[in-house]
Amino acid sequence: MKKIPDxxxxxxxxxxxxLILLHQKPDGDAIGSAVAMGKGLKxxxxxxxxxxxxxxxxxxxxxxxxxxFNQSLKDSYDVIIFLDCSTSSFAFSPxxxxxxKTKLVIDHHKSNAHYGDLNFVEITGATAEIVFRILKxxxxxxxxxxxxxxxxxxxxxxxxxxxxxxxxxxxxIASELYAIKSNYAHLSKRLHTQKNIDQMxxxxxxxxxxxxxxxxxxxxxxxxxxxxxxxxxxxxxxxxVANLGQNTIGVSITALLKEIDAGHYRVSLRxxxxxxxxxxxxKYGGGGHERAAGxxxxxxIDQLKRDLMTVYESQNGKS
Amino acid sequence: MKKIPDxxxxxxxxxxxxLILLHQKPDGDAIGSAVAMGKGLKxxxxxxxxxxxxxxxxxxxxxxxxxxFNQSLKDSYDVIIFLDCSTSSFAFSPxxxxxxKTKLVIDHHKSNAHYGDLNFVEITGATAEIVFRILKxxxxxxxxxxxxxxxxxxxxxxxxxxxxxxxxxxxxIASELYAIKSNYAHLSKRLHTQKNIDQMxxxxxxxxxxxxxxxxxxxxxxxxxxxxxxxxxxxxxxxxVANLGQNTIGVSITALLKEIDAGHYRVSLRxxxxxxxxxxxxKYGGGGHERAAGxxxxxxIDQLKRDLMTVYESQNGKS
Numbered sequence: 001m002k003k004i005p006d007x008x009x010x011x012x013x014x015x016x017x018x019l020i021l022l023h024q025k026p027d028g029d030a031i032g033s034a035v036a037m038g039k040g041l042k043x044x045x046x047x048x049x050x051x052x053x054x055x056x057x058x059x060x061x062x063x064x065x066x067x068x069f070n071q072s073l074k075d076s077y078d079v080i081i082f083l084d085c086s087t088s089s090f091a092f093s094p095x096x097x098x099x100x101k102t103k104l105v106i107d108h109h110k111s112n113a114h115y116g117d118l119n120f121v122e123i124t125g126a127t128a129e130i131v132f133r134i135l136k137x138x139x140x141x142x143x144x145x146x147x148x149x150x151x152x153x154x155x156x157x158x159x160x161x162x163x164x165x166x167x168x169x170x171x172x173i174a175s176e177l178y179a180i181k182s183n184y185a186h187l188s189k190r191l192h193t194q195k196n197i198d199q200m201x202x203x204x205x206x207x208x209x210x211x212x213x214x215x216x217x218x219x220x221x222x223x224x225x226x227x228x229x230x231x232x233x234x235x236x237x238x239x240x241v242a243n244l245g246q247n248t249i250g251v252s253i254t255a256l257l258k259e260i261d262a263g264h265y266r267v268s269l270r271x272x273x274x275x276x277x278x279x280x281x282x283k284y285g286g287g288g289h290e291r292a293a294g295x296x297x298x299x300x301i302d303q304l305k306r307d308l309m310t311v312y313e314s315q316n317g318k319s
Numbered sequence: 320m321k322k323i324p325d326x327x328x329x330x331x332x333x334x335x336x337x338l339i340l341l342h343q344k345p346d347g348d349a350i351g352s353a354v355a356m357g358k359g360l361k362x363x364x365x366x367x368x369x370x371x372x373x374x375x376x377x378x379x380x381x382x383x384x385x386x387x388f389n390q391s392l393k394d395s396y397d398v399i400i401f402l403d404c405s406t407s408s409f410a411f412s413p414x415x416x417x418x419x420k421t422k423l424v425i426d427h428h429k430s431n432a433h434y435g436d437l438n439f440v441e442i443t444g445a446t447a448e449i450v451f452r453i454l455k456x457x458x459x460x461x462x463x464x465x466x467x468x469x470x471x472x473x474x475x476x477x478x479x480x481x482x483x484x485x486x487x488x489x490x491x492i493a494s495e496l497y498a499i500k501s502n503y504a505h506l507s508k509r510l511h512t513q514k515n516i517d518q519m520x521x522x523x524x525x526x527x528x529x530x531x532x533x534x535x536x537x538x539x540x541x542x543x544x545x546x547x548x549x550x551x552x553x554x555x556x557x558x559x560v561a562n563l564g565q566n567t568i569g570v571s572i573t574a575l576l577k578e579i580d581a582g583h584y585r586v587s588l589r590x591x592x593x594x595x596x597x598x599x600x601x602k603y604g605g606g607g608h609e610r611a612a613g614x615x616x617x618x619x620i621d622q623l624k625r626d627l628m629t630v631y632e633s634q635n636g637k638s
Contacts, residue, residue, distance in 0.1 A: 155480075159507075160479045160480060160481055161474075161479060161480045161493070161507075162479055162503075162504060162507035162508065162511060162512075163504055163507075164502050164504035166497065166503070166504070167497055167501070168494045168495075168497040168498050169494075170494075170497075171490045171491070171493040171494035171497060172490070172491070172494045174480070174490040174493075175487045175488075175489075175490035175491045175494065176487075178485065178486055178487040178489075178490060179487050182486070183483050184481075184485070185481060185482055185483035185485070188478075188480075188481035188482075189481065189566075192481060193481075193562075193566045194566055194567070194568050195566060195567060195568065196567070196568045196569075197529075197531065197567050197568070197569070200526055200529065200563070200566070200567050201526065201529070203523075203526060204522075204523050204525075204526025204527045204529070205527075206523075207519055207520065207522060207523025207526065208523045208524075208527060210516075210519065210520070210523070212516065243512075244519070247508075247512045247513055247514060247519070248513070248514060248515070248516050248519050249513050249514065249515045249516070250515075250516070
């Protein structure tokens, strides 16, 4: 765990007006980091504004502090803080960016472009871990909502302490959160296991359609337009639907097809190491990474199946 | 965190032959505790036998130490250790119990009957937490498999650090485990998210059948016999199938009906505080607790629905 540099602590201590920015479509780590940082600075009698891409996912709407989001915007701030945001173009910013003496970047992404005047970037489980350490460094006393905010950041970005980004420090910070507030069971349930009835039914429909291709470790799921409309539209297809295939023992590659218009699909691909499905997404005019990619598709699904099987066969045994 | 009593440490230090027993149908915490304790004692040059109720769930079959289970049984031991076992009748024991100078009980269940000659019972997230502290007290050096074993106990009994039994200590111990072995992502996936294709399809079928009763917060799911047979039988109905209804936002009471024979069902009930479904299970000749109960049923499903709605209506607003 790197020491938080005095420059960062001094920047927060010695200035008075702050604007907090996050990435577009803010997730649990972005919102948790913003709420904790904003409330923490207010406890030090600072003035804090937030400019946040709304609406948020329902599960994140429990913070009281959200009522302070997007309330006002000054022409200039002492400091603009970019939280959980790897590049400035990825940030959700006002059309006309207020002036600032200092742009302070706090982030945990390896890919961070160090675009601030002052940058604190460390590869941790969540940006919220860094925010926690900063606020401790500023000797801020945490209230329950701030503890919930840090916990939200950590538990959402680490998949409830399951992903490979978890470290010794992640659990040390979690133990300190339990010393502040003794129970996060209700919050964990809200963030991880609860679905509305449409999301639940959409999950069921995806599993129902789940097909294993030709005894190969490839899963395909198709959500047709009727199903998507019936269960409330695209907004109710949660991220974990795309992962359902991958959670099936023996599956290495998954394709989820969402029918946007009759015969037109949005395809989400997932692969496990060492398989790389990036090239197939590129072939169909899409993009992404080795293990997660996507593209729009309106061709022959059997051809797509053959392409997936060819990718698998050509890459199998290469690891 | 209570100090581990010297009596317990001395009992393990000063004796030589140990038999480890667990509860029937051992879960991740029981098996993890046994593997860590057994390997830890062997590192101190003790002789350790295990008498364990097999077979285990597939997801737990990765420990090398399992090959030492049920290999031999002496007529007598210095110490029989009961792990994660609240009463002696709940223990899985040999028909003829070997003699022992000391019966040592180590457990985290509030209901523990203190049936040993020596009992260390503390309400923790998992028995594995106590085993970890005991082995540290004995200055045992942990290997990777022992770290995996403790992690398995903790993560399974706390629902991946989500349940209300998690404490400051749970996360402190987890942080120490990450200092021994830096990545538990693969293990977490194995224990929490992976399902075989039949379990996945069974989950899908349960969601497909999920019905909300009359706009009340009651969910009913029915797995008919054909479906159960098609997806490999009862063994593939995982615990989380019964929880699917409860994970639906707005649902307070869930009934899962599994058709064992034509028209004959095993019913699993779940309730959220303050609802109590124990009485309805008793009415139908079953048993359980306030929040989880079950019974066999071969009557009119519509009558069962009405009974559930009556329970809800009579208890609603009582909290």
